[in-house]
Amino acid sequence: MRRSGIYPGTFDPITNGHLDLIRRWRAVFDRVVVAVARNPQKGPLYPAKERLAMARDAVGGDPGIEVVLFDELLIDFARKHGCIAILRGLRAVSDFEYELQIALTNRQMHPEIETIFLAPSIHYIYLSSSIVKEIASYGGPVSALVPPGVEKRLRATFCKRTASRNLKMKGSAR
Ligand code: ADP
Numbered sequence: 417m418r419r420s421g422i423y424p425g426t427f428d429p430i431t432n433g434h435l436d437l438i439r440r441w442r443a444v445f446d447r448v449v450v451a452v453a454r455n456p457q458k459g460p461l462y463p464a465k466e467r468l469a470m471a472r473d474a475v476g477g478d479p480g481i482e483v484v485l486f487d488e489l490l491i492d493f494a495r496k497h498g499c500i501a502i503l504r505g506l507r508a509v510s511d512f513e514y515e516l517q518i519a520l521t522n523r524q525m526h527p528e529i530e531t532i533f534l535a536p537s538i539h540y541i542y543l544s545s546s547i548v549k550e551i552a553s554y555g556g557p558v559s560a561l562v563p564p565g566v567e568k569r570l571r572a573t574f575c576k577r578t579a580s581r582n583l584k585m586k587g588s589a590r
Pocket residue numbers: 424425426427428433434437503504505506507511535536540541542543544545
């Protein structure tokens with residue numbers, strides 16, 4: 417039997433922490449479905465299609481890893497895709513309470529689908545998409561934190577923003 421697990425997230429954008437977990441799960445599951453949530457309520461920096469494209473590019477050509485968009489109740493989406501487990505990552509204590517609540521709620525709805533938590537490499541235990549965006553917004557180095565395609569995309573995003581901010585400041589100084 418092929419074992420499939422689903423790894424949902426906003427991936428705004430995908431980081432080396434996400435990729436570290438995907439690699440570890442791939443060693444255990446025959447198929448890992450990376451599910452990019454549209455999640456407009458989180459006010460993501462990148463539209464869903466761009467987050468999907470960055471994630472696809474980052475995971476490479478492994479046929480055992482699929483990257484898809486989703487916009488429905490996760491547990492229903494997981495069942496439709498034949499997944500036996502929801503895969504989540506745990507950073508330092510910050511993730512625990514929220515993750516436990518979601519995992520137990522999902523179990524109540526569909527007890528046959530388990531939620532499995534994994535710790536990332538120690539190098540990524542404090543890494544989040546928000547921290548990456550904050551560093552990049554000030555022109556700081558993110559090459560050790562995200563794949564090269566994402567680094568390029570972040571640089572382009574924040575170069576444009578800095579340029580238009582500078583232009584506005586110049587205008588208001590006149
Ligand atoms: P969400 O909007 O669901 O929090 P994210 O894309 O931020 O989406 O994260 C998806 C999952 O990956 C979550 O389970 C989160 O805890 C986990 N995760 C993200 N970054 C890391 C990391 N550096 N180490 C471990 N888990 C992580």
